[in-house]
Amino acid sequence: MKANILLIIIFLLTACSCEKEILSYSKGDIKIEIETGEQWLHDFHLFLGISKKNSPQFAVWIEDTAGNYISTVFVTEKTATEGWIANKGNRRKEALPYWCHQRGVVYDDGLLLPTKENPLPDGITGASPKADKELQISITDFTEPMVIKAEFNHSVDFNDFFPENAQEGDDNYSGGEMGSGQPAIVYAVTIYPNQQQAYLKLIGHSSIDGSDGMVYPDLEKLTTSKSIIKQISTVIIK
Amino acid sequence: MKHLRITVALLLFSVITGKAQNNNRISAEFSGNNICLAYQLNFEKTPVYSSVYVGLGNQDINSKFDDVLFGIKPGMQFISFAKSNIFGHLNAGIYFPNNKYYDAVTPFVGINIGYEKFLGKQKKHSLFIETGYIYGQREYMQIYESDILYVSSTDKFKLFPVIFSLAYGFNF
Numbered sequence: 001m002k003a004n005i006l007l008i009i010i011f012l013l014t015a016c017s018c019e020k021e022i023l024s025y026s027k028g029d030i031k032i033e034i035e036t037g038e039q040w041l042h043d044f045h046l047f048l049g050i051s052k053k054n055s056p057q058f059a060v061w062i063e064d065t066a067g068n069y070i071s072t073v074f075v076t077e078k079t080a081t082e083g084w085i086a087n088k089g090n091r092r093k094e095a096l097p098y099w100c101h102q103r104g105v106v107y108d109d110g111l112l113l114p115t116k117e118n119p120l121p122d123g124i125t126g127a128s129p130k131a132d133k134e135l136q137i138s139i140t141d142f143t144e145p146m147v148i149k150a151e152f153n154h155s156v157d158f159n160d161f162f163p164e165n166a167q168e169g170d171d172n173y174s175g176g177e178m179g180s181g182q183p184a185i186v187y188a189v190t191i192y193p194n195q196q197q198a199y200l201k202l203i204g205h206s207s208i209d210g211s212d213g214m215v216y217p218d219l220e221k222l223t224t225s226k227s228i229i230k231q232i233s234t235v236i237i238k
Numbered sequence: 239m240k241h242l243r244i245t246v247a248l249l250l251f252s253v254i255t256g257k258a259q260n261n262n263r264i265s266a267e268f269s270g271n272n273i274c275l276a277y278q279l280n281f282e283k284t285p286v287y288s289s290v291y292v293g294l295g296n297q298d299i300n301s302k303f304d305d306v307l308f309g310i311k312p313g314m315q316f317i318s319f320a321k322s323n324i325f326g327h328l329n330a331g332i333y334f335p336n337n338k339y340y341d342a343v344t345p346f347v348g349i350n351i352g353y354e355k356f357l358g359k360q361k362k363h364s365l366f367i368e369t370g371y372i373y374g375q376r377e378y379m380q381i382y383e384s385d386i387l388y389v390s391s392t393d394k395f396k397l398f399p400v401i402f403s404l405a406y407g408f409n410f
Contacts, residue, residue, distance in 0.1 A: 021377040021392040062387075071387045077299050077339070085301060122338050123382025127299045129393050138388040 023136040030191065031235040032060065032073070032135040032148065039227040041130070042154040055128040056228055058152040059099040060135065065145050065190060069102045072120065073137055073148075076128040081119035087178070092155070094180040094210035099151045101213020145192045150200060152228050153184035161221035162208065174208050182225040183208045186215050191234055200232040261361075261409050263289075267368070269403035271297050272307060278407075285315040291331075297397055298335035298342075307333040311350070321361070326351040333374060335395060342395040346374025350401060356409075364407040372401055 025031060041053040059075040077083050079096055091113050093100070100112035107115050114120050139146070158164045158174075158181035166173040174180040187200035204215040205222060219226065263278040274293030281287060288310060295305040309331015317324045329348040335341075350370030357363040375396040382389040 021379045023379075023390055023392060071384065073387070073389050074391060083300070121382055123380055124389055126339060126380055126391065126393055130396070131394075133391065133393065135389060135391045140386050140388075 023134060025136060025237045026138070027237055028138065028142060028193075029237045030137045030139070030142075030148075031237065032137065033231075033233050033235075034060075034133045034135075034150070035230040035232070036129075036132055037227040037230040039154070039224045040229075042157055042224075044156060054154065055130055056152045056154045057095045057128060058150060059096050060148065060150045061099060061102065062137075062139070063102065063147045063149060065147060067102075067147075069104065070146070072099075072103065072124055074124050074126060074133075074135055075099070075120055077125050078128075080114050080125040082114060082116045090175070090178065092175065092180075092210075094175040094183070094208065095153050095155065096151045096184055096206070097210040098184065098186050098206040098213055098215055099149075100210075102149070142193055145190050147188055147190050148200065148234055149186065149188045150232055151184050151186050151206060152225075153180055153206075154182070154225065154228065155180055157181035157225055159221075159223045161223075168209075172208060175210070180208070180210075182222050183216075185222065185225050185228065187229065187232055189232075189234060191236065193236070195236055196238060197236075198234050200234070202226065202229075263364070263407045263409045265289075265366075265405050265407035267291070267293070267403045267405035269401060271295055271398050272403070273303060274307070274403075276311070276405075278311075285318070286312075287314065287325075287327075288312045289327075295333060297333070298337050298395065299339055300337045302336075304336045305334060306336065307331055309346070313350075322353065322355045324351070324353055329370065329372060329401075333397060340378040340380060340393070340395065342376040342378040344374045344376040344395055344397060346372050346397055348372030348374075348401065354407070362409050364409060366405050366407060368401065368403045368405065370401045371399055372397055373399065 041055055043051040044054040045051050057076045057079050060073040062070045091111055093111055162172050162174050162181045164177060184206040186203050186206060188203050189198045189200040191198050204217040261280055265276045267274045272293050272295045274291045276289045276291035278287055278289035290310050292308040294303045295307050296303045298305055311327040311329050313325055313327020315323045315325045327350055329350050331346055333344045333346055348371050350368045352366050352368035354364050354366035375394055377392055377394050379392050
């Protein structure tokens with residue numbers, strides 16, 4: 001019996017140390033590295049004072065330099081599939097409004113958010129990671145400059161300027177009790193085929209209540225949301 | 239995959255080769271992440287036991303109770319009272335997430351302690367609680383391809399490390 005247990009433990013430990021998945025890059029591929037900041041994980045209240053640490057909803061996509069949307073590279077599952085739990089029908093349009101408007105796909109209910117019935121493709125939909133994330137992209141015709149954009153948002157990320165008790169119609173209304181709090185933040189960088197490395201810059205925040213697709217450059221009222229991300233870099237493999 | 243087959247074979251072997259006393263147990267165990275059915279054999283003249291279990295879990299991306307797990311818990315009763323006991327065991331098994339985004343079959347190991355309270359004179363029924371730590375994680379890759387773009391990314395599936403479960407047992 002003891003020998004059996006010992007063998008089981010040895011084999012399980014061997015199996016646990018499974019090989020690491022490594023992205024293999026070719027010349028011209030673009031590596032996007034998202035480094036998480038201090039506020040990447042945010043407390044989400046469940047019940048009886050119990051909270052869980054949530055990672056943010058986010059989307060990464062590419063556009064041309066004229067601001068035309070080309071393709072989504074990655075989007076978190078809840079946004080991509082209407083995968084919210086106990087949301088009482090709230091589609092959370094304030095989560096990633098800039099990405100939604102840039103993408104411009106209108107669904108049956110008039111919102112720009114993917115639905116359970118029409119989610120985004122599986123390959124670019126994933127769990128919101130608990131730590132840094134790396135994406136490898138290869139663009140078929142990368143001869144002209146392109147813009148990489150990313151939008152991040154926590155729900156219930158309230159502060160003094162975007163409080164929980166703001167009422168619909170107020171300038172700082174972000175979706176109510178289960179809303180966004182601080183609005184989504186947007187990063188962008190233009191990359192060139194002959195470039196090697198670039199960093200996405202914080203260019204502003206999205207609509208507070210998700211009602212438009214603008215980027216607002218005023219960042220003074222944002223507090224913790226500016227620390228969701230430490231850094232996002234792109235490297236073009238030579 | 240080879241590791242998995244060997245592991246499964248060993249798990250079954252260790253239970254089948256155990257010699258049982260009369261008081262074995264079938265139990266249903268509930269926690270926030272798993273619902274399991276377990277069969278426990280108590281080894282003759284010792285406080286040692288081994289149980290196998292199979293269940294459903296909700297720990298992958300879709301949070302539905304549609305993942306499958308199974309494993310083994312070899313352990314022993316540390317302290318026995320007339321109507322209760324305190325036990326501890328190792329916990330080892332395999333977790334199969336079930337979703338359309340990734341395939342990340344994840345072996346896990348852990349250690350649990352628990353308290354069992356027998357009900358009735360014949361001690362046929364019992365309630366018990368278990369708590370412990372579990373470790374299991376697995377990296378996976380996702381790929382997307384369209385006319386203009388190829389995207390690949392990696393991520394990690396990790397089991398929630400803390401276990402706290404309530405259970406009912408039928409002893410026979």
